[in-house]
Amino acid sequence: MTPDATGKRWHDMGGDLAHPLAGPIPDGDHDFALWEKRVDALVILAGLKGVFTVDGLRRVLEDMGEDAFETMTYYERWVASLNQNMLEQGVYSVADLGARMAEVQARGTTYADATDAGA
Amino acid sequence: MPHDHHDHAGLSPSGHPYREDQDNSLSYWQAMEIAVRELMIEKGIVTAEEVAAQIDAMDARDPSQGAAVVARAWTDPAFRERLLADGSAASAEMGFDVGPMKLIAVENTADVHNVVVCTLCSCYPRNLLGLPPDWYKSRAYRSRTVREPRKVLAEFGLTLPENVTVRVHDSTADMRYIVIPARPDGTDGLDEAALAELVTRDSMIGVGVAKTG
Amino acid sequence: MQALEPGTPVRVRRMMPPGHVRTPAYLRGKTGAVERVLGPFGNPEQLAYGHTPDRLPLYRVRFRLGDVWPDAATPDDTLDAEIYAHWLEAL
Numbered sequence: 264m265t266p267d268a269t270g271k272r273w274h275d276m277g278g279d280l281a282h283p284l285a286g287p288i289p290d291g292d293h294d295f296a297l298w299e300k301r302v303d304a305l306v307i308l309a310g311l312k313g314v315f316t317v318d319g320l321r322r323v324l325e326d327m328g329e330d331a332f333e334t335m336t337y338y339e340r341w342v343a344s345l346n347q348n349m350l351e352q353g354v355y356s357v358a359d360l361g362a363r364m365a366e367v368q369a370r371g372t373t374y375a376d377a378t379d380a381g382a
Numbered sequence: 383m384p385h386d387h388h389d390h391a392g393l394s395p396s397g398h399p400y401r402e403d404q405d406n407s408l409s410y411w412q413a414m415e416i417a418v419r420e421l422m423i424e425k426g427i428v429t430a431e432e433v434a435a436q437i438d439a440m441d442a443r444d445p446s447q448g449a450a451v452v453a454r455a456w457t458d459p460a461f462r463e464r465l466l467a468d469g470s471a472a473s474a475e476m477g478f479d480v481g482p483m484k485l486i487a488v489e490n491t492a493d494v495h496n497v498v499v500c501t502l503c504s505c506y507p508r509n510l511l512g513l514p515p516d517w518y519k520s521r522a523y524r525s526r527t528v529r530e531p532r533k534v535l536a537e538f539g540l541t542l543p544e545n546v547t548v549r550v551h552d553s554t555a556d557m558r559y560i561v562i563p564a565r566p567d568g569t570d571g572l573d574e575a576a577l578a579e580l581v582t583r584d585s586m587i588g589v590g591v592a593k594t595g
Numbered sequence: 596m597q598a599l600e601p602g603t604p605v606r607v608r609r610m611m612p613p614g615h616v617r618t619p620a621y622l623r624g625k626t627g628a629v630e631r632v633l634g635p636f637g638n639p640e641q642l643a644y645g646h647t648p649d650r651l652p653l654y655r656v657r658f659r660l661g662d663v664w665p666d667a668a669t670p671d672d673t674l675d676a677e678i679y680a681h682w683l684e685a686l
Contacts, residue, residue, distance in 0.1 A: 271620040276521055277501030277552065278529040278621040278664065283524040288537050292515045297437075303513075304436035305419055308428045310482075322615040322643035325511045329646035335415055337519065339411040346418050351645060355421040363417035367408075374412045484633070486655075527623065528674055529664050548672040550660075555617045555653055555677035556636045568598050 273329035284333075298374055299338035306345055315348050323347045393539040440513065447478050448560055449581035452592075453574045455487070456565045462489075469560065475512060480509045480558065488551060489562040490588075496549045497535065497541050497588030498559040499527040505553035507560050511583055518587065528552055538589040551588075561588040568594070598652055602634065603629045604686040605656060607678060615643035618682045626686065627658035630675055652680040 279285055295303070309315035323344035324331075331340055349355060370377040403405050422428050455462040465472035466525055469485030485507060488496040500506065501524050506514035527534045531548045535541070542548065551559045563585040569577060584590030596639065609624040617639050633655060637648030643662050661670020 265480050268620065270613060272613075275502060275620045276525040276620045278589055279521075279525040280529060282521060282525060284521045286522055288522050288526075288534060289520050292517070294479050296514070298415045300437045301419060301433060301441065302415050303440060304433045305415075305422060307440075309422070309437055312427055314427055316645075317640045318615060318617075318639040318643035319645065321639075323533055324503070325615060332521075342411050342415045342418065342540075346414060347430075349418065349422065352470075354425050354427060359421055360417055363421055364413050367413045367416045367420075374408050377408050377413065380484065408624065429661070456609070501621075502617060528619075529660075531660075531672060532669060538686065545671075548669065550672070550674045552619065552674060552676040554619060557633065557677055
């Protein structure tokens, strides 16, 4: 009486013992970089400001697919989802983002250079 | 950590290499973070001060907050009752705001052991425990815990007798969970602050037990 | 839908729609009992797409591990999950 799994998506992983990565629980932990903490803060604040919901965050993460889960880090996925939600909300446009990212990348070659110049 | 030691150095929870957090060269995603943040500030959604204050608030959160709640529950039976009835309200009494999500406290006893997982994403009581450890977000933990919880617990060094029921909690929606571990024997003489020192992060997720001293 | 009392036996609907839902696939079609009643909370299936959500009861449902996984090594261990009202049918 196992339900038909057609339509089950990658993130819905409870019980998937057969998945090649469902092995031993991985060890270790790591701290987060400043840019990652900023992503986390923006996500929480956008929720508090009512321009964003945690389900909107999750929906975009889920739609990114399993490849993103395996190849991007946690906060890379979060910033991609935050951005997608801000675009959908009309907070800024794709053109705004594209121009700003190019400007940021022109400020310097390290995160510290690029972020401080805009502060 | 006390569980299986495999060579995961430099690998993500799902077994892929980590990208450097503080990459010397500005990454695409870092540039996106800067751009998104600046645009959100310019459009009046947030202020730079709010972002900084939120980071400070998250940096200040760690498992000691959850441990203080557990130690209070161990020493104050009326508080324990309130915590089990309404985890959010009881935590707020101690000055810990658990945010928009509701907190459910589940208690380990001689007959029941609770363990928390989120199979759909990685929901975690971050306002009481800080940010989740990497393994909590891993495919291995998320997929296996709801199906073979005792095998998962054994990898953390926790083997439970058969007469103890394991209760797995899948945080699927608006609740967040904290496990109240059993108070260790021989701690009658300890005050609340000393007891809180015994309460580990893993014991509040349910993959461990409180230290005995 | 009438509010379900704690203890009510329920089955999780077997629907498999695409899109953002918070009912895990491994529980679809499985039978458990209401452990407690929560909410109301906004329907995440509307929140995810930027719509004003309906407010729904949310239930914590307790399942026997053996009722979720026929091959469970310890079938009397339990699994609790939060399931929104529209995903449950009372038995």
